[in-house]
Amino acid sequence: KENTLEDHYLGGRSFGFGVLFLTLYATQYSGNSFMGFVGKAYRGGFPIIYTVVAMMAVIGGYFIFAPRLYKLSNRRRFLTLGDFVQDRFSFRPLTVFIVLLGIFGLGNYVLTNLLALGKLAEVVSADRVNFNSAVIVLAIVMLIYETLGGMRSVAWTDVTQGVILLLSLGFIAFALFFHLGGPAGVAEGLEKSRPDIWSPPDLKQKITWLSSTLLFFFGISMYPHAIQRIYAAKNERTLKRSLQVMAFMPLFTTFFLVLLGVMAIAIIPGLGKEESDRTTLLMVGKLVQELPALTIMGPLLVAAVIAATMSTIDSALLAISSLVTNDIYRIYNPEANNMELTRVGKATSIIIMVLVVLLTIALQDQTIWRLLEIKLEVLAQIAPAVMLGIQCKKIKALSIFFGVILGTFTAVYLTMLPDPKPYGIHAGIWGLGVNFFTVLFFHFAMDRGRTGTPTEER
Numbered sequence: 001k002e003n004t005l006e007d008h009y010l011g012g013r014s015f016g017f018g019v020l021f022l023t024l025y026a027t028q029y030s031g032n033s034f035m036g037f038v039g040k041a042y043r044g045g046f047p048i049i050y051t052v053v054a055m056m057a058v059i060g061g062y063f064i065f066a067p068r069l070y071k072l073s074n075r076r077r078f079l080t081l082g083d084f085v086q087d088r089f090s091f092r093p094l095t096v097f098i099v100l101l102g103i104f105g106l107g108n109y110v111l112t113n114l115l116a117l118g119k120l121a122e123v124v125s126a127d128r129v130n131f132n133s134a135v136i137v138l139a140i141v142m143l144i145y146e147t148l149g150g151m152r153s154v155a156w157t158d159v160t161q162g163v164i165l166l167l168s169l170g171f172i173a174f175a176l177f178f179h180l181g182g183p184a185g186v187a188e189g190l191e192k193s194r195p196d197i198w199s200p201p202d203l204k205q206k207i208t209w210l211s212s213t214l215l216f217f218f219g220i221s222m223y224p225h226a227i228q229r230i231y232a233a234k235n236e237r238t239l240k241r242s243l244q245v246m247a248f249m250p251l252f253t254t255f256f257l258v259l260l261g262v263m264a265i266a267i268i269p270g271l272g273k274e275e276s277d278r279t280t281l282l283m284v285g286k287l288v289q290e291l292p293a294l295t296i297m298g299p300l301l302v303a304a305v306i307a308a309t310m311s312t313i314d315s316a317l318l319a320i321s322s323l324v325t326n327d328i329y330r331i332y333n334p335e336a337n338n339m340e341l342t343r344v345g346k347a348t349s350i351i352i353m354v355l356v357v358l359l360t361i362a363l364q365d366q367t368i369w370r371l372l373e374i375k376l377e378v379l380a381q382i383a384p385a386v387m388l389g390i391q392c393k394k395i396k397a398l399s400i401f402f403g404v405i406l407g408t409f410t411a412v413y414l415t416m417l418p419d420p421k422p423y424g425i426h427a428g429i430w431g432l433g434v435n436f437f438t439v440l441f442f443h444f445a446m447d448r449g450r451t452g453t454p455t456e457e458r
Contacts, residue, residue, distance in 0.1 A: 010079065010232040011151040020233055021242040022162035023155040026311040027225065028058075028246070029165070029253050034305045035116040036372055037254065039277040041261025045194065047201055048258050050209040054216035055250035061221030061383075062243055065390040066230050070239050072390075073231040080319075081224045081382075082327030088389045091397035092331075097404060098382055099327045102224040106316040106323075107356060108375035109223070113313045114139065114360040115371070116277075120306055123281040132361050138306075139357050142314045147346040151232060154314050161307035164300060166252075194265050207424035215426050218383040219376030225319035227386075280305065320352050321345040377415055377428030381407040384432075384439050399442040407435025 015023070041048040069084065078084050081102055086095040114135050121134030145153045201209075220226075233239035257280075264271075264279045267286065271279065284301055325345040330336060336344070384407075385400045411431030414420055420427045 007150065007152075010228060011155055013074070013232055014234055015155060015229070015232045015238070016234050017238050017241050019155050019159055020229065020238055021245055023158035023311075023315075024226070024229055024242055024246055025249060026158035026162040026165065026308050027229070027315045028055075028220070029249075029308055033254065033257060034280050034308070035119060035277050036112070037257045038261040038264070038280045038283075041258045042264050042271060042276045042279045043273065045265065046258075046262055047205065047209070048261070049255070050213060051216075051258060052250045052254045054213040055220075055254045056247055057213050057217040058220045059243055059247040061217045061387075062226075062230075064221075064387050066239060066243065067236060068390045069227070069386075070230050070233060070236050078231055079228075080322050080326045081222075081227050081386075082323060084227075085385055085389070086327075089385075089397035089400060091401060094385070094397055094401040094404070095327065097401070098385055099323050101378055101382055101404075101408065102222075103320055103323055105222075105375050105379040106224060106320045107352070108371060108378075109316045110313050110320075110352075110356045111360050112371045112375070113309045113316075114356060116309050117306065117313075118360065119278055120281060120302070120309070123278050123285070124302055135357055135360055138310060139313075139353050142310055142317070143350060143353055145314070147349055151228070151318060154311065154318055155232075157307070157314075158311045161304060161311050165304040165308050167300075192266065194269075204424040208421060208426075211421070211425045211429050214432075215373070215376045215380060215428050218380040218432060219428065220379075222379045222382040222386065223319075224323060225315040228319055228322065317349050317353060321349045324348045324352075373426065373428075374415060377411045377426060377431065378408065380428045380432050381411060381435055384435050388439065395439065395443055396446065399439045399446065402442050403435040403437075403439035406438045407431040410434045 037048070037051055040051075072078065072084065072087075076083070076087055078087070080099075082095050082099040085098050086092065089095070117138050118131035118135045121129045121138075122131055145157065149156075230239060233242070260283055261279055264283050268279070268282055271282075281302060288295060288299075322345065325341050325348060329344050330341060333340075381404050384403055388395045389400065408431060411428045414422065414427030414430055417427075422430065
């Protein structure tokens, strides 16, 4: 509506409950969820049910900082995560480093969802549309409406996608479960195909579940595009209501996805590691063949999954564009007006999309779940800057800076080891432990080093 950064990236801060909730929902449940979670459940069985708790925990992470951050953003007119970090700590190296971590996480997010889109297109078309063509064509579609309409176009497409997703998901879940004979039928099928699935988890596996929940709690809540949706809320009440409803959505979405993957073990046995990421569509296709009454709902679910995946990609792309434009380009070109900045942002979207499409084509053999974990290992390192920055006024920039540097180094180093989960704990959680410890160490060390001058509060 206006050629300004605020209108392009935040939709004029005008999102009411319906739009805000559905754009959060369609963004949080994407190709990562519908392809990666189901594939992980197929490979790992019922133990992957912990992801329901992990996705609910994400909303708890938001409540630590979101209400206060919203008030600050409204008063200080924040556009990006980098705006908050710079305003709170006034230390440009820290801001730039956190912005770069955010861009890495978002780039990975676009990559994993483009992988999901390519695999979706191959299965839906029975390989008549190849992976590369699907990725390129859908990337062009997303670039067109993202550059023309910004956050407003992204949010309204999310509304459409979210409604279709909720309706078709519930219908398919109900039909699929009872078509297999209910709980008893599912259990009988699993007993025949994978009797080992009922074995109790060992201690290391339990530790990994807790580690994964913490990784989701700290990592997903730091998504830069989700933080921009906090800024875009119409008021604080709207934001809180949207998050409260979002806390229950894993019961209707993540739980079904895990159940879908587990049921597929008995129905479509023998899928390899790469093939298992296609489990969702293989199951829906089989159900539509056997139950003609679902001829409409099956394709609707497939369309909704593709649409939700696209909504996540365009959200991440928009956030990358805003971080580059607002937190890097504008700093070194302070005389640039809103029209120039908006133009730079759109050009950034195109360049980033081209690079990620090429990378997606090169990495199409990777599993979506592993790429998801790598992204969260890095994004989790931002959490102390945001959570402690909001809640603790005495925490200073240098403490956060050294913490995020050492935490990121630790996470990246451990990720590259043959076993990226020492003792069952993710590299990102080890890094986050180092991060928090470093922040507290430098905070108390500097506090003892003061000569009695009271801490200045912002």
